[in-house]
Amino acid sequence: MLSGGADGVIVIYDLENCSGKPQYTCKAVCTVGRSSRYVHKFSVETVQWYPYDTGMFVSSSFDKTMKVWDTETLKPAEVFEFEGNVYSHHLSPIARKHSLVAVGTKNPKIQLCDLKSGSRIHVLQGHRAEVLSVRWSPRYEHILATASADSKVKVWDVRRASGSLFTLDQHNGDKSKAASEAVNTAHNGRVNGLCFTGDGLYLLTTGTDDRMRLWNSATGENTLVNYGKVCNESRKRLQFTVSRGCSPEFVFVPCGSSVAVYALHTGELVTMLRGHYNNVDCCEFHPDYQELYSGGKDCNILAWIPVLRASDVEEESNCTNQAAAGQSSVNPAFQDAWSSDED
Numbered sequence: 001m002l003s004g005g006a007d008g009v010i011v012i013y014d015l016e017n018c019s020g021k022p023q024y025t026c027k028a029v030c031t032v033g034r035s036s037r038y039v040h041k042f043s044v045e046t047v048q049w050y051p052y053d054t055g056m057f058v059s060s061s062f063d064k065t066m067k068v069w070d071t072e073t074l075k076p077a078e079v080f081e082f083e084g085n086v087y088s089h090h091l092s093p094i095a096r097k098h099s100l101v102a103v104g105t106k107n108p109k110i111q112l113c114d115l116k117s118g119s120r121i122h123v124l125q126g127h128r129a130e131v132l133s134v135r136w137s138p139r140y141e142h143i144l145a146t147a148s149a150d151s152k153v154k155v156w157d158v159r160r161a162s163g164s165l166f167t168l169d170q171h172n173g174d175k176s177k178a179a180s181e182a183v184n185t186a187h188n189g190r191v192n193g194l195c196f197t198g199d200g201l202y203l204l205t206t207g208t209d210d211r212m213r214l215w216n217s218a219t220g221e222n223t224l225v226n227y228g229k230v231c232n233e234s235r236k237r238l239q240f241t242v243s244r245g246c247s248p249e250f251v252f253v254p255c256g257s258s259v260a261v262y263a264l265h266t267g268e269l270v271t272m273l274r275g276h277y278n279n280v281d282c283c284e285f286h287p288d289y290q291e292l293y294s295g296g297k298d299c300n301i302l303a304w305i306p307v308l309r310a311s312d313v314e315e316e317s318n319c320t321n322q323a324a325a326g327q328s329s330v331n332p333a334f335q336d337a338w339s340s341d342e343d
Helices: 310-324
Strands: 002-004 010-014 027-032 044-049 056-061 065-070 075-081 086-091 100-105 110-114 119-124 131-136 143-148 153-157 191-196 202-207 211-216 250-255 258-263 269-274 280-286 291-296 301-304
Touching: 002 044, 002 056, 044 086, 056 086, 065 086, 100 131, 100 143, 131 191, 143 191, 153 202, 250 269, 250 280, 250 291, 258 280
Parallel strands: 086 131
Antiparallel strands: 002 010, 010 027, 044 056, 056 065, 065 075, 086 100, 100 110, 110 119, 131 143, 143 153, 191 202, 202 211, 250 258, 258 269, 280 291, 291 301
């Protein structure tokens, strides 16, 4: 697992549990520490493996750079420099026809950097304030969503030169419900979080209006799922995530020193995961391990797993038999069993 810290340090951890114990500490495999000449000068905001090869990863920072790293040597193969702080970058998880990295910075223009040529090849214009989050669709490789401090979320087809495909509107085009300044806005405040569902059919957004919204990613329609108040104190990008490979789907959102767990399609607050001693900065979900990882200002990264109850183990055995007979199945332990320290 890749991690980046407020001190600019990057650490790679081995997630494999060879101890045989349910509670264990992951070992750091290698580190780009403060003594390295290549270390970021300010906080690392985003880290991401190259989707097809862990021999390369990309990091971006408030030092106004994005670095493409060789994992073996821990040296940058390429460094992209920008005019302002880099809030977010993202590589498409499915792209075969391009190797573009979308970058959101203090500048309202979204930068598209090509890993093959090592240059910035395109700029997307439309926002009027800093771009806090960028995400490629996991369904269509040329579709990109961007969120900005101008209260807007735009969806782009990067092959088009004529601007965005559409801008998300929280009122679904009903101008009678919106003040003139709120037309075509996704939130009544800065939009600082974006996340597609695993199938790419829906897009989640978070804003400093303490709201989270679920959108149809094809039409831009607000599905009007009510998640209640979703605390959002982040001045930067809010790094939340959605579960994949389990049913129903859950949304994991940092909330103070806890992680709030919501049911994706009903908006129900399922539980609060408590374990950090300071504010949680980010969440990431591992679909293969079915684990959630949360990083906090207490300098800890915690791993969360579903609790297997006795009845679930029996049902899981039945599900295994069904699957062997050619029927699809989902482990019921993953449906509503996320544990907190209150359990």
